[in-house]
Amino acid sequence: MTEDSWRSPTPTERALVERWAREWNTATGDDVAIHSRLQVRRSCSCGCPTFSARPLAVNPDLAKERPLRVEGTALRSDGTVAAGLIVFALDDNALDFEVYSLDEKPVALEDVTFVYIDDPA
Numbered sequence: 001m002t003e004d005s006w007r008s009p010t011p012t013e014r015a016l017v018e019r020w021a022r023e024w025n026t027a028t029g030d031d032v033a034i035h036s037r038l039q040v041r042r043s044c045s046c047g048c049p050t051f052s053a054r055p056l057a058v059n060p061d062l063a064k065e066r067p068l069r070v071e072g073t074a075l076r077s078d079g080t081v082a083a084g085l086i087v088f089a090l091d092d093n094a095l096d097f098e099v100y101s102l103d104e105k106p107v108a109l110e111d112v113t114f115v116y117i118d119d120p121a
């Protein structure tokens, strides 16, 4: 698989990362900050919006689990569930935001709202 090169995030990607970081910090007591020069790159070639983002320095003691324990569910504007989000810690201060569709249609990040859950049962 060829990987895309790093680039600036779209406003939607940045908002998703910022929102995730808020939820993560609240849930774990971590202090993840979003760098002004945040970079992202598409990390899956199947057509889904899954992407990696860096730099995102997660406290390694809090990030031992893979995936990290704050996950998101993506809702369409009509409230139906479209997709899920799992965040994985990568090496080199990067996180992978894996967006998996719940039906055949790929999800556009712009079309959904992520609702975060802590400690999914």
Ligand SMILES: [Zn+2]
Pocket: 044, 045, 046, 047, 048, 049, 050
């Ligand atoms: Zn994919």
